[in-house]
Amino acid sequence: MKPAFFVKEAMRSISRNAIPSFAAMASVLVTVLVLGVFIPVVQATTGAANEVRGRVLVDVYLKKHATKADIARVQGLLRDKVDHVGKVEYVSKAQAYAQEKKRNPEAYQLLGANPLPDTFRVTPDKPDNVLKLRDALMPAAVSGPPTRRAPVDTSIEQVKNRKDETTKILTATRVVKLAMGGLAILLIVASVLLISNTIRLSLFSRRREVEVMKLVGATDSFIRWPFVIEGIVLGALGGVVAVLLLGVGKVALLDPLSSDFALIAAPETIGFGLLAVLLLVASVGVSAAGSSISLRKFLRV
Amino acid sequence: MAIVERHKQELERSAAPRDRAPSVIEFRGVSKNYGPTNGGLETASFSIQRGEFVFLVGSTGSGKSTLMKLLIKEIEPTAGTIRVAGRDLSEITRKKVPYYRRNIGIVFQDFKLLLDRTVYDNVAYALQVTGSSRKEIRAKVPDILRLTGLATKLHSFPDQLSGGEQQRVAVARAFVNHPPLLLADEPTGNLDPETSVGIMQLLYRINRTGTTVLVATHDATMVDRMRRRVLELHQGRLVRDELDAQYARSDMNTAEFGALLREPAPEPKRGPQADRQRSRDAARRDRDEFDDIFPSES
Numbered sequence: 001m002k003p004a005f006f007v008k009e010a011m012r013s014i015s016r017n018a019i020p021s022f023a024a025m026a027s028v029l030v031t032v033l034v035l036g037v038f039i040p041v042v043q044a045t046t047g048a049a050n051e052v053r054g055r056v057l058v059d060v061y062l063k064k065h066a067t068k069a070d071i072a073r074v075q076g077l078l079r080d081k082v083d084h085v086g087k088v089e090y091v092s093k094a095q096a097y098a099q100e101k102k103r104n105p106e107a108y109q110l111l112g113a114n115p116l117p118d119t120f121r122v123t124p125d126k127p128d129n130v131l132k133l134r135d136a137l138m139p140a141a142v143s144g145p146p147t148r149r150a151p152v153d154t155s156i157e158q159v160k161n162r163k164d165e166t167t168k169i170l171t172a173t174r175v176v177k178l179a180m181g182g183l184a185i186l187l188i189v190a191s192v193l194l195i196s197n198t199i200r201l202s203l204f205s206r207r208r209e210v211e212v213m214k215l216v217g218a219t220d221s222f223i224r225w226p227f228v229i230e231g232i233v234l235g236a237l238g239g240v241v242a243v244l245l246l247g248v249g250k251v252a253l254l255d256p257l258s259s260d261f262a263l264i265a266a267p268e269t270i271g272f273g274l275l276a277v278l279l280l281v282a283s284v285g286v287s288a289a290g291s292s293i294s295l296r297k298f299l300r301v
Numbered sequence: 302m303a304i305v306e307r308h309k310q311e312l313e314r315s316a317a318p319r320d321r322a323p324s325v326i327e328f329r330g331v332s333k334n335y336g337p338t339n340g341g342l343e344t345a346s347f348s349i350q351r352g353e354f355v356f357l358v359g360s361t362g363s364g365k366s367t368l369m370k371l372l373i374k375e376i377e378p379t380a381g382t383i384r385v386a387g388r389d390l391s392e393i394t395r396k397k398v399p400y401y402r403r404n405i406g407i408v409f410q411d412f413k414l415l416l417d418r419t420v421y422d423n424v425a426y427a428l429q430v431t432g433s434s435r436k437e438i439r440a441k442v443p444d445i446l447r448l449t450g451l452a453t454k455l456h457s458f459p460d461q462l463s464g465g466e467q468q469r470v471a472v473a474r475a476f477v478n479h480p481p482l483l484l485a486d487e488p489t490g491n492l493d494p495e496t497s498v499g500i501m502q503l504l505y506r507i508n509r510t511g512t513t514v515l516v517a518t519h520d521a522t523m524v525d526r527m528r529r530r531v532l533e534l535h536q537g538r539l540v541r542d543e544l545d546a547q548y549a550r551s552d553m554n555t556a557e558f559g560a561l562l563r564e565p566a567p568e569p570k571r572g573p574q575a576d577r578q579r580s581r582d583a584a585r586r587d588r589d590e591f592d593d594i595f596p597s598e599s
Contacts, residue, residue: 215375216407
């Protein structure tokens with residue numbers, strides 16, 4: 001009988017205090033809506049930043065006359081002896097030629113012969129280590145100007161960063177990621193404060209009721225349960241409505257765009273189902289915990 | 302009245318098997334200070350036996366409410382021991398306080414009803430708190446509301462009732478658990494004289510079922526007419542404690558009791574131990590005359 005009684009009490013107090021209940025539900029709804037939009041945006045942004053960073057790699061060009069043994073030796077060197085090596089991809093002369101020819105057929109038609117060397121595309125284990133990797137492959141000469149570098153292996157012609165802007169990319173993406181993380185934390189803090197404040201206000205108007213209950217001889221848990229259930233119901237209601245709105249927004253706005261827009265589809269974002277579950281759990285948890293914690297003050301009679 | 306008999310039986314069954322049951326309320330040197338200069342109650346000692354009807358009088362700030370709050374363990378005494386039904390209140394832990402309060406009915410000046418519940422639900426709440434079954438609640442609540450004369454107001458909300466009716470609901474809620482002790486803090490403070498008589502009759506009827514009743518009031522005429530034991534507080538000190546031997550017989554029925562309350566106040570017959578209080582009483586009569594000229598309260 002007891003759980004049923006508590007649920008009934010919670011429902012009765014929601015309907016009797018319609019306006020504060022609505023305010024609490026609306027604050028949950030708005031914050032969940034904002035969070036629901038913001039979480040995928042943060043993910044897309046950091047994903048895009050990571051993708052840009054992932055493109056950072058080092059090309060190792062071999063000398064034209066490199067033999068099969070040279071190639072094997074350099075490959076072994078890259079795999080075992082050099083630090084910070086993530087992935088090594090070997091592109092032979094013929095493969096490189098085919099690729100380039102596809103991209104620019106007329107120019108390569110004119111060339112006739114294959115001018116391209118055998119190449120290793122080396123991805124660093126972390127994008128931040130790209131410069132260390134290059135230094136490892138081409139240590140600075142013991143003497144002479146630092147621009148003069150000699151490769152570690154005699155059959156290596158040259159070691160090159162794909163782009164000169166590697167450093168720029170790394171700093172820019174780091175700033176973007178940090179900013180997004182900071183915003184996400186701020187937004188979560190703001191949501192928790194907003195919801196707990198609304199709950200506290202609506203409980204404050206009912207502290208007399210709590211006082212009377214205590215005088216009649218109700219135990220703390222007997223008073224608390226209906227309030228917690230009320231928080232759960234309002235939080236769930238706000239969360240469900242917000243998730244529904246997000247779903248509608250996704251179907252109506254995002255999905256038609258995703259086929260055209262590479263940026264939205266490309267980075268790995270959280271699945272909608274998982275996002276919905278997360279948001280619901282968060283909204284219910286925050287409202288229930290908020291009611292129970294705010295009530296503690298009034299229970300000290 | 303069936304419920305009265307049933308309650309009497311319940312009380313007899315729960316009464317201590319010993320011949321001399323402990324006092325329902327016993328204060329021994331109880332003090333309560335709210336601050337170094339702000340005394341609430343100073344070394345009060347008295348005891349109230351089972352089935353007594355006791356008035357607690359005194360002007361505002363004399364410590365009546367402090368005494369009531371001490372009894373329901375809303376506040377703790379600074380010194381001394383309070384025993385209720387032989388049990389030391391300081392031994393009751395904070396967690397056990399709700400269970401202790403279920404054995405005490407409490408009525409307040411401002412009714413303290415739950416405004417978002419009907420009359421029925423307000424009374425039922427006191428039973429729901431104790432974990433009573435729905436069947437029990439359905440049986441008890443209409444009974445108690447009939448006893449308090451609210452049978453037709455079951456589904457009204459408190460703000461649809463008059464002050465007297467609201468106080469009857471509060472009394473019904475306090476009594477529905479058949480507590481052995483009923484406390485009333487200024488129960489008629491917000492009510493007109495005729496309605497007050499009705500409430501006092503109700504409390505008297507409850508007292509006749511064997512429940513000990515302690516009423517705090519500043520309504521001196523009412524106290525004089527009822528001729529019951531009176532405890533008077535003055536600035537936190539217990540200055541008067543008259544036993545009920547010289548007072549009205551306690552077996553009169555409710556109608557006689559009501560007539561007693563309505564007739565002009567007779568001069569209460571004081572016992573010899575009250576002689577030393579006479580000068581104080583004279584002062585109080587002077588105050589009453591002042592009230593007649595400038596009727597400021599109720």
